[in-house]
Amino acid sequence: MKKTIFTKIIFLSAILLSLASCEDFLAEDPKGNITEAYALTEDGAEKEVLSLYQINTDLLEHLYMVGEMGSDATAWGGNTRNYWKATVIYEDAYMVDNADNANLWKWLYVGLTTANTAINSVNNAEIKTEGKREQLLSEVHAMRAFYLHELVVHFGPYANFTDEPIKSIDQIKANQPGVSTFYKTIFADLDIADQALPMPAEIKDKEFGRLNLGVAKALRMKALMSLAWNDNTIIQEVGFKDKKDCYQKAADIANSLIKDYGYKLENDFHAIFDPANQENDEIIWSIQYGNTIFDSQNNYLARYWVSQVNRSVNSYTKTIDGLQAHSVYYGREYRTLMPTYYFISAFNKYDKRREATFISAYCRTPEGGVEFPDFSDTLLIRSLDVVPQEIKQQYAQRGIICDDISDLYDLETGEIKGTNARSCANNLTKWLDNSRLTAKQEYSFKDAILIRLGEVYITLAEAYIQLGEKDKAAQVITELRKRTLVPGHEAEQAVTANDMTLEFVLDEGIREMGGEIGRWEMLKRALSPEDWVQWLRTHNPDTATEGAQGIGVQAYHVDRPVPLSTVNSYAALGIEFKKTEGYTY
Numbered sequence: 001m002k003k004t005i006f007t008k009i010i011f012l013s014a015i016l017l018s019l020a021s022c023e024d025f026l027a028e029d030p031k032g033n034i035t036e037a038y039a040l041t042e043d044g045a046e047k048e049v050l051s052l053y054q055i056n057t058d059l060l061e062h063l064y065m066v067g068e069m070g071s072d073a074t075a076w077g078g079n080t081r082n083y084w085k086a087t088v089i090y091e092d093a094y095m096v097d098n099a100d101n102a103n104l105w106k107w108l109y110v111g112l113t114t115a116n117t118a119i120n121s122v123n124n125a126e127i128k129t130e131g132k133r134e135q136l137l138s139e140v141h142a143m144r145a146f147y148l149h150e151l152v153v154h155f156g157p158y159a160n161f162t163d164e165p166i167k168s169i170d171q172i173k174a175n176q177p178g179v180s181t182f183y184k185t186i187f188a189d190l191d192i193a194d195q196a197l198p199m200p201a202e203i204k205d206k207e208f209g210r211l212n213l214g215v216a217k218a219l220r221m222k223a224l225m226s227l228a229w230n231d232n233t234i235i236q237e238v239g240f241k242d243k244k245d246c247y248q249k250a251a252d253i254a255n256s257l258i259k260d261y262g263y264k265l266e267n268d269f270h271a272i273f274d275p276a277n278q279e280n281d282e283i284i285w286s287i288q289y290g291n292t293i294f295d296s297q298n299n300y301l302a303r304y305w306v307s308q309v310n311r312s313v314n315s316y317t318k319t320i321d322g323l324q325a326h327s328v329y330y331g332r333e334y335r336t337l338m339p340t341y342y343f344i345s346a347f348n349k350y351d352k353r354r355e356a357t358f359i360s361a362y363c364r365t366p367e368g369g370v371e372f373p374d375f376s377d378t379l380l381i382r383s384l385d386v387v388p389q390e391i392k393q394q395y396a397q398r399g400i401i402c403d404d405i406s407d408l409y410d411l412e413t414g415e416i417k418g419t420n421a422r423s424c425a426n427n428l429t430k431w432l433d434n435s436r437l438t439a440k441q442e443y444s445f446k447d448a449i450l451i452r453l454g455e456v457y458i459t460l461a462e463a464y465i466q467l468g469e470k471d472k473a474a475q476v477i478t479e480l481r482k483r484t485l486v487p488g489h490e491a492e493q494a495v496t497a498n499d500m501t502l503e504f505v506l507d508e509g510i511r512e513m514g515g516e517i518g519r520w521e522m523l524k525r526a527l528s529p530e531d532w533v534q535w536l537r538t539h540n541p542d543t544a545t546e547g548a549q550g551i552g553v554q555a556y557h558v559d560r561p562v563p564l565s566t567v568n569s570y571a572a573l574g575i576e577f578k579k580t581e582g583y584t585y
Helices: 022-027 042-065 082-089 092-096 099-124 132-158 179-196 213-227 232-238 243-260 269-273 341-345 352-357 389-397 418-423 453-467 470-484 502-513 519-526 529-539 564-572
Strands: 074-076 283-287 315-319 337-339 361-364 374-382 401-403 448-452
Touching: 042 099, 042 132, 042 283, 074 082, 082 092, 082 099, 099 132, 099 564, 132 179, 132 213, 132 519, 179 213, 179 232, 213 232, 213 243, 213 283, 213 448, 213 453, 213 519, 232 243, 243 453, 269 352, 269 448, 283 453, 337 341, 352 470, 352 502, 389 401, 448 453, 453 470, 453 502, 453 519, 470 502, 502 519, 519 529
Parallel strands: 374 401
Antiparallel strands: 074 337, 283 448, 361 374
């Protein structure tokens, strides 16, 4: 994407206490390329704030590859790495001592401590431009609220809390005060954010992706929904009455985001994720990536959902003539992730989101994979439905190979039918980037959507169901589904108040948001730990894996484990850091 505010600033604060090893912490220059004197100028203070956006480009992959794994949407693919597979199947040993989990922790604390440092700089800098200090403070407090929320959602009461810049090793301590401290700070930060952030329309044409009031409101909505998962005692400590109070306030914010901030649902669901349409009116907040191969910060998520598109699960040893293993259009084959049977079967065939979410047909691709396919020449069908054998034979007579959903999954249990099936899955389209330059290029220039209006609709329906207001929930879903209707089949997409259950909104959530960022969080906040375990085991058989590879998902897994590297780093300083209960370290 265009670079308007994301100047390359290498600014890593002195926070490596929580990140990797003590040796790294002692070796790190806490001011990076920004001197203390420069940070106290108006330009320097602003650059410290803007450095947070680059940190987010590094955070994304870990937020996704750890923060989303182990949901009901994602199974492990035929070529996945053990540390990613472990998060899907909840294998404790790898989850605890795992570079990706450690990196999720690391980059959240890089962001948090950089935000703390930036707040200090903005408060103390010599700023002459009228209103600039207030605007920067609102921006950096909103960003800090984002980091704090991700930490408390993923690591719960075991997360380390800090709201002050760390300038010396003597300040290092284990501070695990529980979730209420995190939420108090989150809402206090968002109160500050509300004071001076601009409306989205004021900046979207020149600084798309920069924090604005709409983003801050969406972050508050999400924080209220996740806070409501906690006991009323904690909710009251934070300053709210009870769960109902949280849901009502979240619903009020969601309604305002829909009506008052200029956001609009895209009429075409597929267009939301089109790399040529990355500044559309449905996006509330996205991480911006560069549009040059010289940009070291690129989005690698495009590769993870790409299966082997030149093989059939039924004749796996033979490649399909005319289909390339790697292509600009269908993606760079990586076979890390695949959709669960539940994810695919949650749609009915008259929901336009189904075909917009998965690729079900592959067309002849020129040698080299750079040119787009010949869309008049289909060579492989991966049907999302069961295809009768006689129809498959008719396809074969026309030179078209046809796999169907029953070739990949046991339709009774949802289990995946072996390694070949894990390599021949339906590709998810949401992260694909057909603007890449070469077929084997692993990185993408595509922005990463963190929050969009479709999620607001789903959250509003969820809040209404939790409040018992099923009529209102049905109205919200009806409005959201207008763009999903196939003409002549409107009845198949119609809903009533009687349909509005928590199970329904979780189903609708995967239809709308599956494969994006936030599904794991939604399941956690909507269900008790016991119900969460049962939901995952039922809807994603990979999470129920037991035996030599693991014990399957358990209630304590609602909190990600504090990384072993962090525990050991604190121990080297003579500080005991509380480990996440339940895990074997």
